[in-house]
Amino acid sequence: MGSPDPAVIGPALAAAAGDDRWTDVTATLIAGGKSNLTFRLTSPAGSAVLRRPPTGTLLPKAHDMGREVRVQQALAPTPVPVARIPLADDGGLLGVPCYVMELVDGQIIRDTLPDGFADAGSDRAAIAHALVDTLADLHTVDHTAVGLDGFGRAGGYIERQVARWSDQWARSSDHPVPDLDELARRLRADVPPDGGVAVVHGDYRLDNCVLDATDPGTVRAVLDWELATIGDPLADIGALLFFWREMGESFPVLIPGVSNLPGFPTRADLAQRYAERSGLDLSRIAYYEAFAAFRFAVITQGVARRAADGAMAGQQFGDVADDLAMMAAYGLERIPAQSRQGR
Template sequence: MPKTAPAPVDVIASAVAAATGDNRWNSLDMNLVTGGKSNLTYFLESAAGTLVLRRPPTGDLLPSAHDMLREARVQSALAASDVPVPRIVLVDSGDLLGVPCYVMERVAGHVVRDHLPVGWADDAESRRAVAFGFVDTLADLHAVDHEAVGLGDYGRPSGFATRQVRRWTGQWEASRSQDVPEIDLLAQRLAESVPVQQRSTLVHGDYRLDNVVLDASTPGTINAVLDWELSTLGDPMTDVALLDLFWNGPADRPLSLIPGVSHLPGFPSREEMLQRYSARSGAALDDLDWYRAFAHFKFAVITQGVSARSRAGDMAGQDFGDLDAEVLHLGRTGLALL
């Protein structure tokens, strides 16, 4: 399949102007938001303001990956819920870019990756507020009545973990560029020891701090949850385990793709975050080891996919370096957890 370049700006401009009823969008600038490691995100800027366009990476896509229409659907469904999401402006199934994409509002606030904004959340109280607002929002997401918001058919909760292991094993086989016996063994052991699922909820699939918009005035407020590509109905413990993986402490080895800020002084520990989730959700977190191991496996496969797309030139010129050592480390750590 040939690589697909972003659509001409005037085509996008015309579509946005028609969707908003605002002719000021007929003249806009389109700029890549760097740092995205899966789908491509662009700011659309005009005299009318700023919107955000999301599209898949260029090049060949793995099966079931980069589904923009699902991202748009779940955010539209959650608009009336307690989970903050951006308003969807335009959804296109492929006419504009040759691949599905959507346009949403740009929500004001901070997206925090590897550092905190100067003068923002610079004391322990504010940093704890950021952390607890973040984990509370995950608990609120898991409390959403997915039937009531129109997402009753958004996934198949029964057998979720088994299918997830099978899916990510397939993604590994499709994107691997080297033999990593640790990943192969981890996939096998996960498949042989799937736990009994205790709850079925809407899950985000990639819940981490740089996938939310934090309020600039009130650090503990989450203005929006972003990046719903991997969302579905399933086992919420998979989200909790990913939060556990990404919430690095001062003594943890940093993840090169997700550097984060949770290791900085004043942020609560991983254990405090889990206790906060348990208290808000009412869920028991007695045995997370399988889920932690699965989180390492899933993120190893995601890391390998980022590496493959970067090497193939499908990330709009972004280069994330050699990630082979990270994949190996994730595999070994996952095995140790089991």
């Protein structure tokens, strides 16, 4: 199941935190994690969160705990809210790399809004604005100044990403999806020049943020830095727009959300706010949305395959064929055949 051994992690965390109360610890799987496994650690000293890779065979360069630790520690003194990390291990404790971070109090919004939270349209707009503003803040961080020089190669980022996820698709696909193959072809055929250089989260969306419990317009922590690197910031905003469902639209099974409820702004509203806040040119943002759809389709297939192989601590996600088709259609709509995307 991949659950951490309390007799191992407890003493290690007690030593790292300087608090023997952590020795008596229990670990409970947190539902919702679709890639790395996330556990809540509970002890007389309080609660924390442990992250580790899934069990089973892993795709190359996936589930890199060290990268998650490095980027969060680097961002700690910046305006970007991240959780404090008292313990990181390269495999000696559990046999796989893992780390423990503080449990940040607040709301993580998945497929429902808590009773009494963000009932007003103004609060729902505030959530969207805080999400966009935090992303723009991330993209203004001087990565060299915070010690992330060499964290990734900036030039040719999106071209490498398209090639990487095409390779991942070839590795994880277990049945033909011609529309996804066509989407990959269109993405390769008209790669835009880099839209900038920044710290890129790689999976930025509402359920990867902790909102303040009483102020919906405040992000208290950004989570899940597994895909972070130095690259094109437009990839992040493109992904956020893809994850943002509007009224009348449904969410794929692996993308929980509430943005299709009344009162939440549209994708166009988010894009405009980000452009104003960041100063970046979003004239080719449709390409980045299409790439986000392709990438998440590949991730979805990989998660479903790992779950079927029993590598997701018992979590099951059912047949994802319809979701793959929906994401392929979303991407193809944004980069029609022969399109030059405004060139």
